[in-house]
Amino acid sequence: MREILFRGRNKKTGQWAEGNLVHLKCEVRGETTTEVWKIHPVRINTDVPMDIDLKTIGQYTGMKDKNGKKIFEGDILKEDDVTHNGVVQIQGYMSSVREDEGCWVSILPKTQEWDFLWNVRKKVEVVGNIHDNPELVEADS
Secondary structure (H helix, E strand, C coil): CCCCCEEEEECCCCCEEEEEEEEEEEEECCEEEEEEEEEEECCCCCCCCEEECHHHCEEEEEEECCCCCEEECCEEEEECCEEECCEEEECCEEEEEEEECCEEEEECCCCCCEEEHHHHCCCEEEEEECCCCHHHHHHCC
8 A cells, every 4th residue: 555645834834744635614604715735744742734835745655766766746857868888878857757647757847748656756866846946947948
């Protein structure tokens, strides 16, 4: 069974949190007044859900990069050049991770070409995410 985990940026501190995603609706006299998304951290001695910026929520893909780092939706991946006999056969690239029709994919920003994350996961490393480092995928465009 894969680990179900989410990541998001805390609205107050700006720090990233990982944990269970909780969606709360507050109702007053039968009308919904506010909707709040929180991440309940999966950490010992921490029991307080955090208010999370909705735009930054990303799900854990269940896969890790070549260094063993968890890959989340919205992460930016880097693949190095592939060389053979000292000649570059495939030029390295930056891509971002997203879910597309039920599959985790790695997408090149310029051409929108994609590959299944499962196929590239052992060749790439997480170098940032689209929220903290948008310039990484923009520079590769």
